[in-house]
Amino acid sequence: MPVFLDTNAPDFEDAFAALLTAKREDSPDVDDTVAAIIADVRARGDEAVLDYTARFDRLDLTADQLAISASEVDAEIAKVDDTDRAALEQAAERIRAYHARQIPEDARWTDPEGAELGWRWTPVSAAGLYVPGGLASYPSSLLMNAIPAKVAGVSRLAITVPTPDGVINPLVMLAARLSGVDEIYRIGGAQAIAALAYGTETIAPVDKITGPGNAFVAAAKRRVFGRVGIDMIAGPSEILVIADGDNDPDWIALDLMSQAEHDESAQSILITTDETFGREVAAAVEARLETLERRAIAGASWRDFGAIITVRDLAEAAALSNRIAPEHLELCTADPDALSEKITHAGAIFLGQWTPEAIGDYVGGPNHVLPTARSARFSSGLSVMDFVKRTTLAKMTPDALRAIGPAAETLARAESLEAHGLSVTARLRKLNR
Amino acid sequence: MPVFLDTNAPDFEDAFAALLTAKREDSPDVDDTVAAIIADVRARGDEAVLDYTARFDRLDLTADQLAISASEVDAEIAKVDDTDRAALEQAAERIRAYHARQIPEDARWTDPEGAELGWRWTPVSAAGLYVPGGLASYPSSLLMNAIPAKVAGVSRLAITVPTPDGVINPLVMLAARLSGVDEIYRIGGAQAIAALAYGTETIAPVDKITGPGNAFVAAAKRRVFGRVGIDMIAGPSEILVIADGDNDPDWIALDLMSQAEHDESAQSILITTDETFGREVAAAVEARLETLERRAIAGASWRDFGAIITVRDLAEAAALSNRIAPEHLELCTADPDALSEKITHAGAIFLGQWTPEAIGDYVGGPNHVLPTARSARFSSGLSVMDFVKRTTLAKMTPDALRAIGPAAETLARAESLEAHGLSVTARLRKLNR
Numbered sequence: 001m002p003v004f005l006d007t008n009a010p011d012f013e014d015a016f017a018a019l020l021t022a023k024r025e026d027s028p029d030v031d032d033t034v035a036a037i038i039a040d041v042r043a044r045g046d047e048a049v050l051d052y053t054a055r056f057d058r059l060d061l062t063a064d065q066l067a068i069s070a071s072e073v074d075a076e077i078a079k080v081d082d083t084d085r086a087a088l089e090q091a092a093e094r095i096r097a098y099h100a101r102q103i104p105e106d107a108r109w110t111d112p113e114g115a116e117l118g119w120r121w122t123p124v125s126a127a128g129l130y131v132p133g134g135l136a137s138y139p140s141s142l143l144m145n146a147i148p149a150k151v152a153g154v155s156r157l158a159i160t161v162p163t164p165d166g167v168i169n170p171l172v173m174l175a176a177r178l179s180g181v182d183e184i185y186r187i188g189g190a191q192a193i194a195a196l197a198y199g200t201e202t203i204a205p206v207d208k209i210t211g212p213g214n215a216f217v218a219a220a221k222r223r224v225f226g227r228v229g230i231d232m233i234a235g236p237s238e239i240l241v242i243a244d245g246d247n248d249p250d251w252i253a254l255d256l257m258s259q260a261e262h263d264e265s266a267q268s269i270l271i272t273t274d275e276t277f278g279r280e281v282a283a284a285v286e287a288r289l290e291t292l293e294r295r296a297i298a299g300a301s302w303r304d305f306g307a308i309i310t311v312r313d314l315a316e317a318a319a320l321s322n323r324i325a326p327e328h329l330e331l332c333t334a335d336p337d338a339l340s341e342k343i344t345h346a347g348a349i350f351l352g353q354w355t356p357e358a359i360g361d362y363v364g365g366p367n368h369v370l371p372t373a374r375s376a377r378f379s380s381g382l383s384v385m386d387f388v389k390r391t392t393l394a395k396m397t398p399d400a401l402r403a404i405g406p407a408a409e410t411l412a413r414a415e416s417l418e419a420h421g422l423s424v425t426a427r428l429r430k431l432n433r
Numbered sequence: 434m435p436v437f438l439d440t441n442a443p444d445f446e447d448a449f450a451a452l453l454t455a456k457r458e459d460s461p462d463v464d465d466t467v468a469a470i471i472a473d474v475r476a477r478g479d480e481a482v483l484d485y486t487a488r489f490d491r492l493d494l495t496a497d498q499l500a501i502s503a504s505e506v507d508a509e510i511a512k513v514d515d516t517d518r519a520a521l522e523q524a525a526e527r528i529r530a531y532h533a534r535q536i537p538e539d540a541r542w543t544d545p546e547g548a549e550l551g552w553r554w555t556p557v558s559a560a561g562l563y564v565p566g567g568l569a570s571y572p573s574s575l576l577m578n579a580i581p582a583k584v585a586g587v588s589r590l591a592i593t594v595p596t597p598d599g600v601i602n603p604l605v606m607l608a609a610r611l612s613g614v615d616e617i618y619r620i621g622g623a624q625a626i627a628a629l630a631y632g633t634e635t636i637a638p639v640d641k642i643t644g645p646g647n648a649f650v651a652a653a654k655r656r657v658f659g660r661v662g663i664d665m666i667a668g669p670s671e672i673l674v675i676a677d678g679d680n681d682p683d684w685i686a687l688d689l690m691s692q693a694e695h696d697e698s699a700q701s702i703l704i705t706t707d708e709t710f711g712r713e714v715a716a717a718v719e720a721r722l723e724t725l726e727r728r729a730i731a732g733a734s735w736r737d738f739g740a741i742i743t744v745r746d747l748a749e750a751a752a753l754s755n756r757i758a759p760e761h762l763e764l765c766t767a768d769p770d771a772l773s774e775k776i777t778h779a780g781a782i783f784l785g786q787w788t789p790e791a792i793g794d795y796v797g798g799p800n801h802v803l804p805t806a807r808s809a810r811f812s813s814g815l816s817v818m819d820f821v822k823r824t825t826l827a828k829m830t831p832d833a834l835r836a837i838g839p840a841a842e843t844l845a846r847a848e849s850l851e852a853h854g855l856s857v858t859a860r861l862r863k864l865n866r
Contacts, residue, residue, distance in 0.1 A: 087840035088844065090837065091844060094544075117797070122777050207811045229811030254859055261850060261851065288852070292851055292852055293849070293851045336828070340826070345558075346824045347825070349824055351549070351826065351827065351828035354828075354860060355827055355828055356857055356860065358841055359834070359838070361841070361845075361850075362840065363844070364550070364827040365548070366825035370825075377557065377558065378640045380824075381823065389778075391778075392780070393799075394793055394798065395783075396792060396797075401788075404796045407519070408794070408795040410520035411520050411521065411572070414517055414572070416727075419791075420791035420794060423690075423691050424791055424792065427787060427789065
């Protein structure tokens with residue numbers, strides 16, 4: 001059973017604080033192992049990557065087999081049935097349409113002093129995307145990472161996907177094709193991250209690496225950060241549902257379980273204005289947990305980290321939600337738009353009872369790579385912005401330099417940076433001659 | 434003397450590669466020390482912060498003296514002379530005007546299936562800004578960090594600035610006042626970062642920490658990353674000037690020295706189409722190095738990391754520049770705008786001979802916190818975007834769910850995430866009843 005809280009209870013504040021700070025994940029310390037793998041890939045290149053792939057994925061390859069060829073991709077894609085293909089195509093189209101609106105605009109203007117100012121956005125040249133292998137190999141995650149990169153204009157997009165025992169996931173190949181991925185390598189783990197960051201004889205280095213992975217992959221991404229850009233290091237998934245009593249308890253139960261089934265460390269929380277409804281949802285969860293395929297995982301998550309919180313009103317619900325800063329937030333209330341105006345920190349909001357969170361995982365359009373572990377207080381989900389960067393522009397005229405140069409001279413002197421000031425002085429002297 | 438390269442030379446590629454990969458900075462490994470300080474501040478709060486301040490800054494305080502009061506700020510500001518005050522005010526106004534244009538727009542639209550989609554930007558609630566003390570205490574850097582935060586709408590902006598032996602920098606206090614900083618604490622080092630990230634009895638925790646610092650501060654920022662957001666970890670400064678022969682060698686020499694004087698690890702590079710002009714600049718640098726106040730620092734930087742590269746034409750210059758991905762790029766050519774179109778990776782571009790880089794450090798308007806060490810390949814300078822985050826929005830109607838829900842069911846099944854699919858199925862079943 002999850003924990004039941006009530007904001008009217010005298011010990012609520014302590015119990016809520018405990019919920020906020022509960023440590024859900026114990027990451028194994030694999031940093032030394034990962035450091036050694038990265039150093040080895042830097043030193044021995046392809047040869048090291050091939051050795052690790054033989055050891056960890058039980059797959060003996062030669063360097064020219066590291067890439068999955070276009071004809072192999074064709075052969076795998078041919079195995080996808082029409083229903084799956086149509087679903088993936090619809091998802092790709094909708095994700096592309098949403099992200100196309102995120103392309104940022106350049107700016108250029110002349111200010112009152114005559115200075116031309118502005119900025120320009122350019123895409124990252126080469127990006128690498130890590131795709132987990134085996135059970136956690138999700139074609140939807142490939143779309144969510146690769147499509148924003150291609151929409152941003154990344155010209156070279158490489159993916160690495162381990163294929164333990166040589167088994168390739170046909171839907172992942174189709175997702176790569178639909179996203180416009182340029183290169184696919186059948187490697188994984190820290191060795192794949194090292195190859196993307198530093199390059200090998202076969203794999204050219206990239207400038208930015210995104211995508212989820214296990215503890216080894218996460219540690220490797222942290223290590224290569226600075227050499228390349230990385231996306232966030234995602235923690236276990238979370239959902240917060242705010243619901244009034246006018247909802248189907250089974251729908252809400254399924255929404256809570258849709259995150260709980262990801263991972264025993266996932267967290268599902270219901271905040272409701274109706275205590276009775278909260279108990280009905282708890283009962284509906286128990287009923288569903290009798291038959292769900294992933295009931296062992298979902299049950300453990302719900303038992304250890306689930307919570308049902310009764311609040312006095314929706315304003316209180318919003319305030320608690322902002323303290324949680326949830327990755328996914330469902331608003332199942334009569335006027336979800338009005339409630340959403342009160343939300344200041346959340347990765348993604350799903351408005352109204354017809355918008356289960358799972359829509360956002362696949363076909364809604366917005367990205368499903370979202371800030372976890374309360375990081376929605378300061379960060380955003382993956383987007384086109386992760387694959388572009390801004391160059392600022394400034395162009396002075398003689399008049400503009402006359403107008404603002406003296407202030408630069410003054411401040412340079414105040415900061416004891418003489419050459420800074422002299423670079424302005426030399427020019428002003430010529431103008432004032 | 435700097436290194437002289439020529440793209441016509443047979444060994445150019447090797448020499449240029451060596452220039453690109455030269456290690457300019459040996460960061461001391463202070464990670465264990467920093468970990469201990471952070472743990473101590475988490476355990477003992479104010480008391481630990483006060484102990485470290487006594488030890489490192491030779492300053493005995495009580496908890497209620499941690500904050501610099503408004504009347505102390507007033508007293509310090511009164512010491513600033515009118516010229517310095519006017520210069521700082523002009524800089525603040527121009528930085529504010531530039532960054533105000535960066536506020537991103539919300540979006541909301543209805544797609545052909547009837548789904549309402551969009552996103553909304555919200556500011557970080559509380560930000561902390563680290564301001565170095567002593568010699569490297571730059572009021573301009575305070576403006577460059579604090580103004581974007583306030584323009585973004587950060588409601589609580591706290592700064593920490595160490596005051597060794599109790600000495601406060603009046604211009605830093607004025608910069609804080611002009612930027613709208615809400616709280617000022619006279620602490621520094623890893624203990625300041627720990628206090629901002631975790632909070633103490635006196636200092637409430639923040640959600641995001643930005644600002645430059647020494648190796649201890651940088652290591653502490655890395656450690657608290659995840660608990661709070663951080664900005665980039667900046668490396669030593671760099672400038673690349675692309676100039677044709679039609680420039681004053683002394684101006685270009687001063688521009689090169691304006692970065693070299695920052696730090697012995699700074700790097701200044703000139704790329705020119707005119708070999709003779711390159712030699713004239715080198716001579717002008719030597720002349721300036723005889724009198725510059727910071728000639729020891731600037732001279733060491735120029736000797737160890739400076740370079741003058743002769744190229745065949747400007748297209749080649751742009752191609753080399755893109756491989757360098759410089760923090761600061763000056764284009765001193767007849768048509769700098771045309772040349773800038775060929776630049777794909779740079780933190781900031783300064784167009785034409787009337788735009789010395791120093792203008793951008795103080796009063797141009799664009800931010801002077803920029804990506805170093807080739808990270809302009811994948812990252813941008815500090816901006817309003819660093820203090821806001823995006824929440825994505827999705828709202829389905831029954832019709833929209835009918836149109837796209839089946840694809841979500843299919844993909845959930847393909848990924849073996851049953852509850853995801855059932856959360857859609859349950860709703861579609863009601864619609865199709």
